[in-house]
Amino acid sequence: MVLERVWKGLLAVAVLLLIVILALQTGLIADPWADDTRTLHVLDEDDDPKAIIEVELADTPMERYTGLSDHDSLADGEGMLFIHASEGERTYVMRDMDFDIDIIFIDANREITSIEHARAPEPGEDGEALEYTGHGEWVLEVPRGYANQTGMEPGDEVELVAE
Incomplete structure (x- = not known):
């Protein structure tokens, strides 16, 4: 049960990170450190x-x-x-x-x-x-x-x- 929640949490973080990377690369959001x-x-x-x-x-x-x-x-x-x-x-x-x-x-x-x-x-x-x-x-x-x-x-x- 605990292991399943950890995996779901890691998956959610990975998906969020992927969305942010794609948004930066396509210019949908500006690179804040650029x-x-x-x-x-x-x-x-x-x-x-x-x-x-x-x-x-x-x-x-x-x-x-x-x-x-x-x-x-x-x-x-x-x-x-x-x-x-x-x-x-x-x-x-x-x-x-x-x-x-x-x-x-x-x-x-x-x-x-x-x-x-x-x-x-x-x-x-x-x-x-x-x-x-x-x-x-x-x-x-x-x-x-x-x-x-x-x-x-x-x-x-x-x-x-x-x-």
Whole structure:
């Protein structure tokens, strides 16, 4: 009788642990011990940084959906890095955006594949209709014009610095 209760208790703990692990991996709940910011370097052909950007990580479905729409602006050297589980074609929209951005698509090899210069929707305009598509596993958003200002271009490599 006692042994049966111990086994049931262990089974309940194991099931609960499995549920928490799956919820963390799928992004249903945020990792409470994770740091949400990192430093990203865009490297030139000599592996020297042509841009150093402090990025907020958007690595859960909710964070990727919200994106920068809850921000009033970004300063040069700031951005948001959207992290997807795999490489593929991605379409980003300007939902609820108040400012223009550059959208930089980065493949699984950490190479910039394309850069889009996105404008914020006009008053009364549906931001969902402003679509920008590219190929990548990561998508970096920075203030509009920052990619040109720093000389970023397709083929540049990026490096996410461990903090």
